[in-house]
Amino acid sequence: MMRKPHILAIPYPAQGHVIPTMELCLCLVKHGCKVTFVNTEFNHNRIMESMSEAENVINQVTVPDGLQEEEDRNDPKKLTEAFFEVVPGKLEALIRKINESDENRVSCVIADENLGWALDLAKKLGLQRVAFWTASAASLAMMLNVPKLVDDGIVGNNGEILRKQSIKLLPRMPTMNSTDLLWNCFSDPGLQRLVFDMAFKNNESVKAAEWIICNSSQVMEYEVFASYPKLIPIGPLLASNGLGKTSGNFWREDTDCLKWLDQQPLNSVIYVAFGSHTIFDIAEFQELALGLELTNRPFLWVVRQGFIEESEIAYPEGFINRTRNRGRLVEWAPQQKVLAHPSLGCFLSHCGWNSTIEGVSNGLPFLCWPYFADQLFNKSYICDVWKIGLGFDRNNNGIIGRREIKNKVEQLFGDENFKARSVDLQAEVLSSVKRGGSSYRNFSSFVNWIKARN
Structure with a gap:
């Protein structure tokens, strides 16, 4: 019997990243893969408490997040710094341990694009490397253009905004004000610098990824995907595409x-x-x-x-x-x-x-x-x-x-036009995840690639 591909997935430790990564993993299980999902101990406990029944189709493991029990995990600077300091070593030890004790060795790492170091680690260990971007492809395109914004004198070397102006990367892409760039939304200068530096590092690390998959649909961001062919839309990843219920919630749902x-x-x-x-x-x-x-x-x-x-x-x-x-x-x-x-x-x-x-x-x-x-x-x-x-x-x-x-x-x-346009867009987006649709085809190609390399 053929061994199932064994994928290790690690999300950035925030609710908005954990849920789509979990949905992606449920879809991969449905397509015959084995998945080990890595959460921080703190988030794992919250998810387990909020679940009405344990989701046992995914092997859930934990790593420490580097913070003491009483420390504030809503402080993004503290959490990110601690996470980046502690988790790389723990993740490497975890993969080595699985591969020594489990005949079904980890063959592929799917890492949140914000965790570029995990892609570097996968490359070092000779594993398949996939970056998963949980937001819009346009926002990733903007982050990939950070070096150009520095060269153009809009942004300084430390992330400071030198010129307040509108930025439009592509004609049909939304306009963004330079003051609204991701890292500039935080009031703490230390956190701004951390997020800015992270963008630069991730832009380098993501070059090691063999796939960059996005939780989006070609219909929603056609021009971005046409201009950035390395970004592959496989979404929207919703519970209906996986096993029928949302997983990874930090709070218990009031049904x-x-x-x-x-x-x-x-x-x-x-x-x-x-x-x-x-x-x-x-x-x-x-x-x-x-x-x-x-x-x-x-x-x-x-x-x-x-x-x-x-x-x-x-x-x-x-x-x-x-x-x-x-x-x-x-x-x-x-x-x-x-x-x-x-x-x-x-x-x-x-x-x-x-x-x-x-x-x-x-x-x-x-x-x-x-x-x-x-x-x-x-x-x-x-x-x-x-x-x-x-x-x-x-x-x-x-x-x-x-x-x-x-x-x-x-x-x-x-104004009934708002509802009419919403329903038209809905039809196009849902058709992209049905058999024969663009996201469906992309996801099938992705799974076939994982299986072929196993």
Whole structure:
């Protein structure tokens, strides 16, 4: 009997990276591969606690993240520095241990593109090397152009923004302001420098990758894939392509909200979710609450732990009582199932890439409230390229006010073209992952390559 290819996969240790990497691995298992998934001990424990049943088709192993138990894992600088210092040695030891004790040796490493050192390690060990980019291909293209931005005098050698200007790499690619470049979204200069240096190092390391696969679809970013033929779209990777349920959540999903959605009218509900990192201040949070109240529409709002800067979630006085009959608040939702529900009318989102492709795959129009990093870029896709959503304007105090929220909701629901364009894009994107579609063909070629080299 032929040995199964044994793939070791390592995501960057954040929720938005773990979920698509897990989806990718579930698809590989379905296609006859063996997968060992490497999480940090901290994230592994969170995932195990949030699962209703253990996902035993993937061999899940852990490495320490380099932080003490009491240290703050929401501090990206501290986490990244510790992770990069400790994990390379642990990963090498892990691979060597598996290959000494397991007759089914690791033959391939799939590493998050942000972990370029893992590709260097795989090359050193003589293994197949695959970089996985979990965000839009356009945002990777922008990172690959960092050296050119330095040469052009837009960015300094330490990542400082020397010229404030619009950057447009390709005619149909969203415009990005130089001040919105990934590393510049952080307020801590040390973290800015760390992310900037990481981009330079990863640009070198990714040259060692034999494949660079993206959780995107040719339909969504046609021009980027035409201009960067090494980037291969295999997405969107959704639970429906794997084993039917989302894996890798850090919080337990509140599935009762699905029964609540069953009782709402078709295409009526505003789903409000800002991912795993967004942090609101109390003024923004209260304006959002009052804006949802003003819409007079049913809403399902995900308010996770740590969602606002202040430790306690403080709703406007009387808000809960006044919206009790049409509002539902949950700490974490089964997002893909929620977005697929017929009662959903629109998605008020931070525009993280996972949320973006999930909304697109369900034919939903968007209300865009990006927070940082590639979310600003994704908002440009939604509003300017695909034309399936609206952004919010900030007032003189830099806040998105309740009236602005109410007005944009009315505008979106009042113009059927947003829904029509969303449904058209949905059809094209879903056809790309069906048999014969572009992502389907790319994924099949990828699996065949892994098996041929085993």
